[in-house]
Amino acid sequence: MRSFKDNVLRGLLWLAALLTIAILVTIVGYIFYKGIGLISFDFIFGDYSPTGGGGIWPMIVTTIYTIVISLVIATPIGILAAVYLQEYAKQGRLVRMIRFATESLTGIPSIIYGLFGAVFFVTTLKLGMSIIAASLTLTIIILPVIIRTTEESLKTVPRSYREGSLALGNTKLQTLYKVILPSAMPGILAGIILSIGRIVGESAAIFLTAGTVAALPESIFSSARTLTVHSYLVTQEAGDIELAAAIGIVLIVIILILNLLATLLSKILNKADY
């Protein structure tokens, strides 16, 4: 009797796993199958043409802009915030409040970030629908990611490094930049790479803050569309699945490369952890 039940459960486990794998392989396979025909040098590096047949270079440029700007702002802030929480703060109400805020930010859906960006950066700060408004919104989205990964990697730095350095008459600040941050660097970089993935995958928040202009942005104050938003718009407006899938291939490849980088870095981190 028991072994019959066991066999049923075992069968269900196999079934679930096969189903998951089948679904995920189908999705990726479908996107490659539909989109691969469009992939070419001109597609990647060509200008967009509203009548079809153009490339996605403007969207790649816009995506790069958003990545660079939000990282430039969020990385130092996130790292220093994590340093405060891990190395400086005394545990107490203030730290609990900061942690609560960071966790809450993680749970807010991106459409709410979009609403906030639209009313705060776009309207109140008069930045208009622009790359900069979207990037600032993204900065807040990735801030918790960077804080959390940096904190995790600071935790792996042995206490003995801190003691050794302080006992040699170094200040906390000296200890931080000479010993602790270099040791934590691979983990911090992995966090930054995760954030890039988040930025590349983001759509709703960017849709409401950067607008949808499909042209090479003149400056960071121009309205523009990222790859992901473009993929959405060509599906929604034109039903152009092939184009959306081709953009999907580019996105998947980017995510794949980022993942490989992150894995590599975490291997380095593990090796450094003697």
Next chain:
Amino acid sequence: MVMTTLLSKHNKKVKEDLQQMTESNGKTKISVRDLNLFYGEKQALYSLSLDIQEKEVTALIGPSGCGKSTFLRTLNRMNDLIDGVNITGDITIDNENIYQSTDVIKLRTKVGMVFQKANLFPMSIYDNVAYGPRGQGIKSKKELDKIVEESLRGAAIWDEVKDRLKTSALGLSGGQQQRICIARAIAMKPEIILMDEPTSALDPISTLKVEELIADMKKDYTIVIVTHNMQQAARVSDKTAFFLNGEVVEFDTTDKIFSVPKDQRTEDYITGRFG
């Protein structure tokens, strides 16, 4: 065989050094008065008072958890790093109360420390030894080279590492790493060196080398060493303090502690009846 020859050679050298030592000037370097330490509500040290003489080796012995390491770490204020530690009483070094002064950097420059486990940074041997002086703003390569060489010689490891100064310090053996740690402390030109069970993670031969080094170093430095190895205390120290449950039970010359202890508990401990 090798061990016994090494040991007898070692003992002889330590004895010679000791004889040199008895001629020390007997000036008080560190003076502790009525020191109490609390971790939050819990008291860890009870009303300690003792004087540590200049250019002597003072050993702190006692069973685990007796407060000897905690006491050692009050001498360079490493306990400041732990939340909720409260200290009352006075510790003066060269007649300056170290808990009244706010200059912790100055204190830690003057009082070096060697930890239980070698805690070298993931850098080259050279950078490890130069770490302290660089933190003090010394940038000249010539000067740093000189300090590094002197310190490594002072820690009796120069000959072993002089050809690989730029390689990672973490590739060395445990005993070598610990001696680099000592060199790193010496590089700060401290007056006092605190050692927290410096040989507990080392093999016997490396231990002997470090002990010889300690015996050699006391002509230049005041050394306070925590150890749970009583033979080590007997071999290297001039004075010994026996700690039990956060109190100093007995503090006297090492000879007296190990031959005619006054307190029954001291005797029980050194004869191995507990701990």
Next chain:
Amino acid sequence: MARPPVEKANKRKYMLEKLSGRVFLFCALLSVISLLLIIGFVFFKGINPFVAEGYSFINFLFGDDWVPSEDQFGIFPMIVASIYATIGALIIGVPIGLFTAIFLAEIAPKKVAKIISPAVQLLAGIPSVLYGVFGLAVIVPFLQNNLGLAKGQSLIAVILVLAIMMLPTVVTVSETAIRAVPKSYREGSLALGVSHIGTIFRVVVPAAKSGILTAVVLGMGRAIGETMAVILVAGNSLIVPTSLTDSVRPLTTNIALEMGYAAGVHQEMLFATGIVLFSFILILNFVLAKISAKGGN
């Protein structure tokens, strides 16, 4: 020996130390400031119609009609659509995801798990829009043809897309939790003569409960907050769904669809929609935190 004059040099160090501590604190406080700004601005905008312009909040929550041109703002159909879509996606996605995680952690040969787990993790990072594109291109026509619907964009399409989308998250997080269960638990149970499968379901899974709940919360968060992928497959009709095949408009899609041209009260009502969505997430997180705290005891 030329050591720089210690006291003077140290004074500068202590000043820097103090200053840097403050800078670090400020950076840490920025996340608190951001959260307050987000809540402040969204709530300020969203509450305005009810406080300053006399709209009824009850009518807003329970009204059936959303006709901005006629000044009617009822989001009841959207609330129902969001709840149905999220629960439906959980019903499908969580068991499949959890069973897959158990399979990968406990049953699959190591070599197989080593290939599949990272692949699943990778899929958690794929932009959700692509799941929507797949839904529109494959799932919607499939439903249309096989269920004989006039329009394949429907509640069930939303549920399927969200369930697929949450799979990688649920699998990855639960797998980590299951793998973290100490070996001794398994050995203890096996030594008592309980079968491998019995051990998994009676010892390992209960021990990993809090991690699995986290996986559910994260998956649910993804489902209820997802916007662009949902727009593509929902149909976006403003009716209270009565069947799985009805076209629906969840809360998120309402905001994204109309934010582009909304102004005045209409725009403020979209912020109010955002508040409702926000509250949902807070309540759900709170409830699940309670459940997991109870489970912990």
